[in-house]
Amino acid sequence: MKKIEAIIKPFKLEEVKEALSDLGIEGMTVTEVKGFGRQKGHTEIYRGSEYTVDFLPKIKIEVVLGDGMVENATAAVVKAAKTGKIGDGKVFVYAVEEAIRIRTDETGEKAI
Amino acid sequence: MLNCFRNTRFPTVLGAVAILLCGSPAALPAQDTSNSPTPASIASPAPSSAVTPVPVVGASPTPSTTQGASLEDRVASLEAYINNTDGTKTLPGVPGPGHNAWMMTSSALVLFMTLPGLALFYGGLVRRKNALSVLAQCFGIAGLVTLLWWAFGYSLVFGKSFNNPFYGGSEFFFLSGVTSAPNTDYAFWVSQNVYAMFQLMFAIITPALIVGAIAERMKYMSVLLFITIWMFLVYFPQAHMVWGITGLMNGIWNTNSQIKAIDFAGGTVVHMTSGWSALILCLILGPRLGFKKEPMPPHSMVLCMVGTSMLWVGWYGFNAGSAVAADTIAANAFTTTTLCTAIAAFTWAMMEKILRGKASVLGFCSGAVAGLVVITPACGFVNPTGAVICGVLAGVIPFLAVSVLKPALGYDDALDTFGVHAVGGTLGAILTGIFATKEVNANLKDELLASLFVSQLKAVLVTLVLATVATAVIAFVVKLVIGLRPTPETETAGLDISEHGEEAYISL
Numbered sequence: 030m031k032k033i034e035a036i037i038k039p040f041k042l043e044e045v046k047e048a049l050s051d052l053g054i055e056g057m058t059v060t061e062v063k064g065f066g067r068q069k070g071h072t073e074i075y076r077g078s079e080y081t082v083d084f085l086p087k088i089k090i091e092v093v094l095g096d097g098m099v100e101n102a103t104a105a106v107v108k109a110a111k112t113g114k115i116g117d118g119k120v121f122v123y124a125v126e127e128a129i130r131i132r133t134d135e136t137g138e139k140a141i
Numbered sequence: 142m143l144n145c146f147r148n149t150r151f152p153t154v155l156g157a158v159a160i161l162l163c164g165s166p167a168a169l170p171a172q173d174t175s176n177s178p179t180p181a182s183i184a185s186p187a188p189s190s191a192v193t194p195v196p197v198v199g200a201s202p203t204p205s206t207t208q209g210a211s212l213e214d215r216v217a218s219l220e221a222y223i224n225n226t227d228g229t230k231t232l233p234g235v236p237g238p239g240h241n242a243w244m245m246t247s248s249a250l251v252l253f254m255t256l257p258g259l260a261l262f263y264g265g266l267v268r269r270k271n272a273l274s275v276l277a278q279c280f281g282i283a284g285l286v287t288l289l290w291w292a293f294g295y296s297l298v299f300g301k302s303f304n305n306p307f308y309g310g311s312e313f314f315f316l317s318g319v320t321s322a323p324n325t326d327y328a329f330w331v332s333q334n335v336y337a338m339f340q341l342m343f344a345i346i347t348p349a350l351i352v353g354a355i356a357e358r359m360k361y362m363s364v365l366l367f368i369t370i371w372m373f374l375v376y377f378p379q380a381h382m383v384w385g386i387t388g389l390m391n392g393i394w395n396t397n398s399q400i401k402a403i404d405f406a407g408g409t410v411v412h413m414t415s416g417w418s419a420l421i422l423c424l425i426l427g428p429r430l431g432f433k434k435e436p437m438p439p440h441s442m443v444l445c446m447v448g449t450s451m452l453w454v455g456w457y458g459f460n461a462g463s464a465v466a467a468d469t470i471a472a473n474a475f476t477t478t479t480l481c482t483a484i485a486a487f488t489w490a491m492m493e494k495i496l497r498g499k500a501s502v503l504g505f506c507s508g509a510v511a512g513l514v515v516i517t518p519a520c521g522f523v524n525p526t527g528a529v530i531c532g533v534l535a536g537v538i539p540f541l542a543v544s545v546l547k548p549a550l551g552y553d554d555a556l557d558t559f560g561v562h563a564v565g566g567t568l569g570a571i572l573t574g575i576f577a578t579k580e581v582n583a584n585l586k587d588e589l590l591a592s593l594f595v596s597q598l599k600a601v602l603v604t605l606v607l608a609t610v611a612t613a614v615i616a617f618v619v620k621l622v623i624g625l626r627p628t629p630e631t632e633t634a635g636l637d638i639s640e641h642g643e644e645a646y647i648s649l
Contacts, residue, residue, distance in 0.1 A: 073438060075266075075503055076557055077547045080436040 030125040030138060031099045035090045036062065036118040037110040042088050048109040049092065052101055056141075058091045068116035087118060093125055095138045225466040227329050234322035237330030243467035244331045244339055250458025251342035255279055255349050258455050261448025262506070263353050266556045269440035270635025271357040272645035278352045278364055283345050285365055289372050290341045291316055297377040298385055299327065299340065306389035306399065307378045313337075326386040326394075328465040339462060340380075347376055347411045353556035354419030357437075358429045358632055361640045363625050367422070367615055374611040375414050379604060383410050390600045392593075393584045401589050402600035403577060405474065406463035408518025408569040409604040416563025417605055418612040420554065425616040426625050428553030430632050437555075442502050449506035453482055456513045460520040473581050474520035477528035478513065481520075484529055485512025488536025504540075507561060511539040514565035519573040522585065527576030534572065539564045570601050 037045055042059065049057065063084035070083040094102055103120055111117055130140040210231040221228030222237045260279040264272050286294070292315055300310025313319050316337060324333040331339075348368045355364070382389040383404045390409075392401035404410060429437065439445055460478045464471035489508025490500040515535035516528060523531065543560035554560060574597030579585040589596075619625060626632070631639040638644060 074497060074499075074501070075438055076507060076560075077544045078437070080438055082436070 030128060030141065031094055031096060032123045032125050033090075033092045033094065033099065033102055033106065034121045034123065035092075035106045035110065036064070036087050036120075037090065037106075038112065038116060038118060039086055039088045041110045041112075042090070044109040045090060045106055048105040049102060052098065052105055054092060054094065054098070054102065056092070060089045060091075062087050062089045066116070066119070085116070093128060093141050095141070222330060225330060225468040227325070229325060229329070236321060236323055236332040236335070240328070240330040240466045240468075241332055241335055243471070244328075244335045244462060244465065247458035247462025248335065248339040248342055250455045251339065251346065251462065252283075252455075254452050254455030254459060255342070255346045256283060258448050258451035259346060259349055261444045262452055262510070263356060263448070263556050265441040265443065265445030265448060266353075266439040266503075267356050268437060268635070269645055270637055272440060272637065273641055273643050274361070274636035275352060275356055277361065277641050279349045281361070281365055282349045282352070282368055285368060286345045286348065286372060287341060289369065290337075290344050294344055294372065294377055295319065295337045295340065297373075298344075298380040299324070299337070301326065301385070301387045304387055306387060307382060309381045309385045309387065331465055336465065339465075340384075343407060343411060343459070344372070344376060344380070347407075347415050348372065350411070350415035350558055350562055351419045351422060353558035354423040354554045355426055356555040357636065358555075358627070359426060359625055360623070360627050361636070363619055363623055366623060367619050370615045370618070371418065371612065374615060375418060375608055376410075379414050379607060380410050382603070383407075383600070390596075390603065392589055392596060400596055400599045400603065401592060402570075402596040403522060403573060403585070403589075403593070404518045404570065404600070405521035405573070406460045406517045408514070408566045408573065409600055412514045412517060412562040412566025413570065413601070413604045414608045416559050416561070416566055417608040419558035420552070420563060421609050421612040422616050423554050423559070424552055425613065425620070429555065430629060432553045433551075439503070446502055446506055449509055453509055453513060456482070456517075460513075460517060464521055470521045470582055473524075476525060477520045477523055477531075478516050480525055480528040481516035481532040481535060482509050482512035484532030485509065485515065485535035488533050489540050492537060492540050507543070507557070508536045508540070511535040511561050511565045514539075514562055515569040515572065517566070518569045519576060522573055522577035522582050524576075524578055524581050527572075527578070530576070531569070531572050534568060535565060538568055567601055567605070570597050570604075573597060 035045065039061075046057070063086055065083050065085055068085065070081055070085055073080050073082055090106070092102065099122060103122060106120055127136065128138070128140040129136050133140075215231045218228035218231040222232070222239075225237075225240065228235075228237075256279060257276075260276045263279070264275045267275055295316060296311055296313035297308050300312045302310030302312045304310075316334070319333050319337050321332040321334055323329060323331055324336065327333075327336055348371060351368075351371075352364070381387075383391060383402070385391060386395055387397070388395055389398060390400040390402045390404075391398045392403045402409075431437070456478060457475055461471045461475040464474055486505045486509035489511065490504040493504040494500040512532050512535040515531050516523075519527065519531060539561050542564040543557045547554060547557070547560055552559075571594075574594040577585055577590065577593060579587070579590065585593075616625070627636065627639065
């Protein structure tokens with residue numbers, strides 16, 4: 030099992046979700062996050078006070094999958110989230126040791 | 142008889158007495174064959190005169206006054222009501238329903254400026270950990286100042302027993318003698334208790350404006366103690382000087398005033414006093430922890446915009462209500478207030494667009510408030526053209542004060558009370574001296590207008606000196622007695638949790 034963690038531009042969430050759904054992926058967790066990479070922040074001015082905002086809003090998607098689906102899924106995320114401009118985000122893939130469905134006590138790939 | 146019963150709100154037993162008394166000719170006001178009594182004419186005056194056989198001084202009209210008067214005099218009094226002039230010959234102690242209705246509405250509108258208008262305008266601009274502290278300060282001031290106003294404030298401002306240019310008198314302490322009858326020193330047709338409540342709302346919002354400069358970093362009890370002393374040393378004397386019938390700078394109504402200045406709705410009384418005091422207090426208090434090191438952006442521009450809009454709506458009571466009548470001058474004030482405010486808001490935002498590339502919501506809000514402040518002393522004296530010029534200047538000069546002057550000088554006027562209210566109030570007082578015209582307000586006599594500009598400058602100077610010197614003294618006294626600042630831990634954690642035990646926004 031693997032976990033795909035993708036940091037994407039907020040307005041790309043719907044397209045990424047559709048792309049993953051098309052692959053038959055049935056669940057995901059989404060979080061509103063803030064951060065920065067090469068894109069850097071922007072400045073905000075409130076009357077005489079100017080602030081640099083380093084952390085930009087992004088969306089983090091987490092999906093846990095069987096090993097066989099990982100390649101297609103990462104490709105789908107990258108394709109859907111790409112604008113070609115700076116700040117498109119990143120995709121990370123982690124190994125997952127165990128999964129348990131709380132309702133039924135099922136474990137492993139059956140639980141995801 | 143039936144009307145009389147229907148309009149009394151007495152309990153059954155008293156009601157029965159009231160019916161009996163109402164039925165007797167003596168208790169019926171103005172029972173003249175030519176003038177059939179309407180329900181309204183019986184409703185309020187009858188029960189009070191019925192229950193109290195001896196009429197209260199200045200209370201409801203005794204029938205004999207009206208009955209003995211000629212038809213000509215009675216018509217003249219009705220015309221006086223419509224023209225907002227003296228109608229006491231046949232209607233002594235009677236408020237005019239239309240003027241009274243407008244003044245009660247105006248009073249509520251001016252309260253609405255503070256609660257919740259100003260509270261949200263300021264509350265939105267602070268960080269979320271201090272949002273409630275601003276609301277608590279505004280609410281606390283509303284309660285505290287009401288108490289002071291009832292006990293001493295109204296009398297010290299609008300009494301005249303001291304015959305003094307700086308403080309009024311002691312005759313209205315605890316609002317004694319302040320009844321529904323008009324006090325003709327200030328209004329022919331507005332109940333004095335309504336007038337006292339209208340003026341109370343001004344006394345509430347003025348110290349609440351200071352909160353903007355000291356936001357996020359002053360102990361709650363220190364705020365309340367400071368405001369208590371400040372009301373006695375700055376607001377009460379300043380309001381008496383400008384509006385009191387024996388006041389130093391009441392150019393129109395006090396023929397013996399030493400400075401023949403004018404201030405329609407409080408450019409000096411409200412905005413200059415609060416704004417200049419705010420500057421001194423924030424200098425003595427020092428900047429917020431982390432000022433210029435960490436970002437301190439507004440936590441909700443939406444609340445700020447909502448609060449600003451409420452301020453604008455409430456300000457119609459403030460400015461047009463300051464005519465103390467629903468008359469031609471009120472109508473002019475309503476018009477000039479609208480023009481100046483809208484144009485100032487637009488000008489400020491366009492200044493931002495031109496100089497920085499982006500027009501911001503805070504720019505529109507700041508411009509609107511600056512426009513309201515600048516037109517406040519002028520609204521009942523200037524024509525629409527004057528108001529438009531005031532609006533443009535209100536969008537430019539306070540803008541430069543907060544975006545150029547403040548960063549250059551480096552003081553931490555957290556929410557720009559000085560930049561908007563002191564600069565705007567001072568500008569408004571001076572512009573009033575330039576644009577006031579007797580075509581708008583016939584109370585402006587030629588000899589007053591001839592020297593008005595110089596008088597306005599004198600009034601500005603007196604106000605500025607009083608506000609700054611008194612604030613410096615009060616701030617040092619409060620600092621000595623109970624201190625001004627919370628501990629650094631308290632300030633870092635935010636005043637909401639540490640001073641009020643609450644959070645504005647609770648998640649999980």
